[in-house]
């Protein structure tokens with residue numbers, strides 16, 4: 232999966248960076264490299280990913296996140312579902 | 327006596343400028359978002375009989391020639407050859423900061439590490455073992471807290487000692503494992519020439535593997551080029567692999583030196599849950615901007631009333647005194663109408679300006695600025711810009727000149743150009759007096775609302791311009807959003823105090839110089855014509871105004887007075903107001919009262935404000951546009967475009983109001 236599918240609370244390891252050379256270099260500067268672990272702090276409006284990486288907080292746009300191939304470090308449990316899913320599920324359930 | 331050249335190098339927002347200010351007593355701007363410093367600055371200091379030149383460089387994440395800031399820093403290190411590099415390291419963000427340190431150490435220059443934000447770490451109950459860090463890196467490590475002047479002497483001593491030490495510092499190199507072979511191969515092919523001494527060879531080889539073109543130029547030989555091409559074709563991405571190894575090296579050091587629970591959720595994360603909340607983010611942002619606006623207006627106005635009273639009093643006092651002393655009438659007129667009227671007419675807005683800058687400083691120093699870029703990204707993207715472009719735009723509410731320079735933090739050249747073009751439309755503080763003056767005269771009781779519409783109109787024109795630009799002249803990909811969010815912190819009184827005082831001082835200086843001279847000059851051309859003293863309507867000033875006035879008749883203010891004031895306003899937009907004060911003379915009552923008697927109607931007053939908002943930015947802004955785009959063409963384009971937009975929008979608004987009224 233790519234980081235685009237990441238949800239709030241996910242812990243993941245980056246397994247490949249497919250972005251263009253320039254973006255890749257800027258990602259490296261931020262500590263986002265192959266093998267690094269990221270935590271998805273939150274997803275803002277589906278188009279910006281707020282990550283915790285090597286102790287700092289970095290925002291990536293969706294187009295950048297799409298180039299990051301990641302592997303989840305855990306199995307998602309129900310409690311870890313993003314707020315969006317949570318709301319959608321519960322609102323639809325009421326209907 | 328020899329001087330020691332010291333360069334401060336570190337990540338953006340790591341506290342370099344704070345440190346620089348603490349040493350040199352300079353008052354350069356400090357803010358809690360990455361990219362505040364965009365230019366190199368030098369300062370001199372003396373200590374124990376040593377002369378030290380201290381240089382503050384823009385923050386960078388790595389040594390490479392990608393962005394403007396990185397180019398500047400890399401060239402600085404290579405060409406000016408500082409005696410000691412002080413690597414400023416944000417202790418609360420150790421891993422990422424040490425990535426740059428690793429690169430600096432590789433360069434083979436003497437490095438001293440200055441650790442900032444140690445207090446932040448303490449607050450998180452994490453301790454940092456500086457001895458261990460020093461051992462692991464092989465350099466001196468000195469903790470400093472520049473905001474409270476702690477550790478500054480110690481750092482200075484260490485730097486001086488380092489500069490005098492004979493032995494070359496040899497920090498343990500980074501083990502590159504399987505990449506070593508390629509490094510050795512490249513190293514062996516490096517020519518022997520100046521700048522490629524033994525201790526730089528490894529670094530140069532690594533840079534070449536990373537694909538640094540500017541260094542390749544200096545050492546290129548056919549064999550070397552062939553080798554690099556062969557390696558590049560081998561399927562190993564050297565640039566990436568080298569970076570990974572560097573991080574790996576750092577990753578091993580960090581756990582050895584930090585003690586405490588790093589995993590705990592920190593306060594900034596909790597604050598972000600609210601301020602960058604998906605649904606609350608924008609409403610909170612709008613509310614904050616509203617608050618800033620109301621604060622500027624009300625708090626400022628509270629004091630502005632007092633100032634106005636003072637200058638009114640000063641005017642009548644001088645008139646009566648000069649009268650009693652028998653001072654020539656022209657002299658009284660010059661002092662009262664020209665100087666007190668013009669300069670005083672501007673100074674009464676000082677409290678508003680100060681209030682605005684207090685609010686801006688709080689926003690910048692708290693760490694909220696970077697969040698605005700995030701929150702606005704989605705909206706800005708619709709207009710073809712990234713959220714980061716919004717930071718210069720917001721700063722444009724203060725003053726366009728530094729705001730335009732901040733556009734350097736945008737990586738994409740076209741994004742940067744578009745941002746430079748739209749920023750002048752953001753209503754800067756110099757336009758504020760114009761709104762207050764006119765809205766008080768024509769929309770009493772609704773000043774705030776009317777002024778707000780102008781701010782909004784400015785933003786609207788800015789984003790539409792961005793859209794137009796990104797569709798035509800600066801076409802291209804939208805810059806990728808990659809942005810660091812700094813930790814929130816309580817704004818420091820010192821930082822805010824310095825920032826606001828610098829702005830207030832600048833404003834007073836402007837009033838005392840440019841506006842003073844402009845007022846006297848204007849008074850002169852209004853009192854005289856080529857045959858001597860004349861009625862105002864026959865003066866040189868009036869003739870100039872009359873020549874261009876017809877251009878403004880579609881907007882309802884085609885009077886020579888308005889035309890002349892707007893023309894003078896190109897020097898600085900406050901001058902529109904000071905000029906009007908001189909032209910109409912505030913001796914007989916407040917300027918607001920006079921305006922309605924000289925042909926302005928509410929509709930034409932509004933059109934006038936719109937024109938003043940949008941038309942040609944001041945000379946200083948044009949100057950910075952020239953400098954930042956490095957092209958006269960873009961500067962003249964900006965000039966013409968703004969003038970055109972102002973004319974069209976202002977006329978349109980006047981005509982439309984005319985239809986309904």
Ligand SMILES: Nc1nc2c(ncn2[C@@H]2O[C@H](COP(=O)(O)OP(=O)(O)OP(=O)(O)O)[C@@H](O)[C@H]2O)c(=O)[nH]1
Nearest residue numbers: 339340341342343344356357358361362363385443
């Ligand atoms: N808590 C704490 N804050 C600090 C310290 N030093 C600097 N700061 C704050 O950190 C922020 C960034 O400081 P600057 O001096 O502007 O950083 P810079 O490295 O010059 O940043 P750029 O200009 O963006 O490259 C400001 O809000 C400072 O007030 C420190 O030792 N402790």
